[in-house]
Amino acid sequence: MTDRSLADALTGRLIVSCQAPPGDAMRDVDTLVRMTRAARDGGAAAVRVNEPAVVAATVAAVDLPVIGLWKDGDTGVYITPTVRHALALVDAGAAVVAADATARPRPDGSTFAELVTxxxxxxxxxxxxxxxxxxxxxxxxxxxxxxSTTLSGYVPGSPQQSGPDLALVAELAAALTTPVVAEGRIATPAQAAEALAAGAASVVVGTAITAPTALTRLFVTGLRE
Structure with a gap:
């Protein structure tokens, strides 16, 4: 699938992020692949998954474009931080590699431009x-x-807010011909629709769909309050 045809296939559609943090009961390759199958059955246009093993298993099991990333660490640039990480995801079958493109230094001194190439x-x-x-x-x-607006709110200097950064979505959509993907703290269908209205080509939702531990914690906290 070419970049244009993939972009067209994702326009106006939902991408589901099927991930689980270290130590979570859902962090199991088979479980995560089942998540991607459920997302497909629900109408998702693509899935976003973490680590080469999960990418490879998802590509084998699900007939959707797979956006792969590789979280290595939990501070600084850790989302697909090097060319080595990126190429491992391509080798695993990812159609798209998601990577940190912030202005922060990469751990091996490489550049985002080198990763793109x-x-x-x-x-x-x-x-x-x-x-x-x-x-x-x-x-x-x-x-x-x-x-993608994935890292707004998670990098020093970016807005700290409970909801999605729709202002950033709108700014980028107005300035770029490159498709803008809204991601980060999108918790409801209404917010997803607002992101499209702000100019996003596609919307990524993760926690609100695929994170039962985090969602359970929210309810428990709400009851205590």
Whole structure:
């Protein structure tokens, strides 16, 4: 599938992030693949999954585009931080590699531009996870095929808010021809629709669909309050 046809297939559609943090009961390859199958059955246009093993298993089991990332660590640049991580995801079958495209230094001294080049040469596309308008514009200039607002609110200097950063979605959508993907703290169908109205080409939802531990904790906390 070409970048244009994939972008067209995702336009106006939902991407479901099927992940689980370390130590979570759902962090099991078979369980995560079942999540992706459930997302497909519910009408998702693509899935976003973490680590090469899960990418490979999902590609084998689900007839949807797979957006792969590799979280290595939990501070600084840890979402697909190096070219090595990116190419491992391509080798596992990811159609799109999602990677941190913030202005922060990468752990091996490489650049986001080098990652984009390597992934494109390997035959896959790149989704740039950004936290700001400037980062989004720079990622598009460097050749990212999608720009996602994933990291807004999780990087110092970006807005700290309980809901999605729809202002950033709107700013990027107005400035870029590259498809903008809304991701981060989208908790309801209404918020997902608002993201499309703000100019997002596609919407990623994770926790609100695929994180029973986190959702249970929210209810428990609510009852205590």
């Amino acid at each position: 390597a992934v494109h040469e390997a035959g896959a596309l790149v989704m740039a996870d950004v936290s700001s308008y400037d980062e989004g514009r720079e990622a598009a200039r460097l050749g990212a095929d999608f720009v």
